[in-house]
Amino acid sequence: MALTDFNQIRRNAHLPARIAAEIGREIVEGRIASGEKLPTEHLLAQTFGVSRSVVREAIAQLRNEGLVETRQGVGAFATEKDRRQMIRVEPADLTDPENFRDLFQLRLALEVEAAALAAVSHTPDDLKRLDEVLAQMTGAAKWTEEGIVADLAFHRAVAAATRNDYFIQFIGFIAERIQLTINAARAKAVLEEIVEVTIAEHVAIRDAIAARDASRARSAMRDHLDGASGRLNLELTVP
Amino acid sequence: MALTDFNQIRRNAHLPARIAAEIGREIVEGRIASGEKLPTEHLLAQTFGVSRSVVREAIAQLRNEGLVETRQGVGAFATEKDRRQMIRVEPADLTDPENFRDLFQLRLALEVEAAALAAVSHTPDDLKRLDEVLAQMTGAAKWTEEGIVADLAFHRAVAAATRNDYFIQFIGFIAERIQLTINAARAKAVLEEIVEVTIAEHVAIRDAIAARDASRARSAMRDHLDGASGRLNLELTVP
DNA sequence: TCTTGTACGGTTGTCTGATAACCTTATATG
């Protein structure tokens, strides 16, 4: 690798993260091949002009992300692409409407199928939880903070009803990202007026799940998310 | 929090990871509430009987996983549950058939919709890439290592044709996990005989995408993954 | 020749202590 490529780290915020990003880029963009050995910590520290502690923390972060593996007494190596352990979504990316739409589309894919799965797999407890959340939602007079939280809770409850940990994890993760972004955008004024529509859609989903009708649950969820995207002025490529 | 709860770290492998796990457990299990301040690094080091470097690395890891946030000059705080930043899938979990089935079901949700999206969004280049992979697949006489790689490449190509980075990232991640697990299970003998079926299904998907027929692409992919799951003796809850 | 033991240099892991940057709070000042 070319050591001269990266240096001149500005001294303001969180050195290790920036250095980790720097080295990480070298790896994902292939300039450090899979399995190749990284320079020694000592050399990296010297190259970046920081202390070894900082380099160590950076490498620890990369190891945590699954991009490098370290072997004591030997060195640090870029891991085979196969074993990358994580998925990350940068909140900053979501300020771009196009990225936001893309993530919303992914959410649709997941939640539509989750609804179908929930229809088949839910237990009585799951249904009770769904009803609780719905009640809470209807109770929230206005579409304020609580309304948004309740909405998130509903989708989380549907995910839970799938009895599939991966759906729970993935949907929870994505829905939260999306809700946070919406929240940050403060489109509340618009949302207030359409709260009833949203509740009705939620009820439709709940009923389909309760009836154990997978295909109706699927389309109800699709309608809901399609509607939601419209209200957010998103144009999904496949409705 | 109760400092007396954790100490006595055995001295064999990767202290920071073990301490991070220890503190992390305190957080996810709620013994350290959201937003609550952690003890100071100095105190933690003293409590665990290790040096501050180790504690720092542990905290760095937790920060990386999104479980804590640090503010210079103030302290480290357990983050609100909302902002957990990552998704991780432990390969070890997938040896459990039930977990494997659950992940496969998630994959189905993603890939079915990806096929539909690809039908709408693909460019000529994407289609060319699909055909290349298919050719390569047909060329591989037997369902050997190359066949599996080619299969993975096909699904990756479909994901790429969505022109949606999140689909690409998520599907790539999941499909790889699944393929690795299959590979580890060495069910090759069984697979050899059904290679033609698989190729036919792939061609069906390709044709639907090429025809820009979203709904046909959706059902073709659903059929394919449904078939694949059957060949793996998985019983998906919602076919 | 082949195997085994051992010494050596290099690398990561951990420790220690110090300094800088930063925040919060209390106190002094106008």
Added chain:
DNA sequence: CATATAAGGTTATCAGACAACCGTACAAGA
């Protein structure tokens, strides 16, 4: 009362050292 300033605590970074470990080269013995 509002604002500036000082003090103390905390994290961030630095520097240097030693420990644990690995790979290799080389010598000794069969």
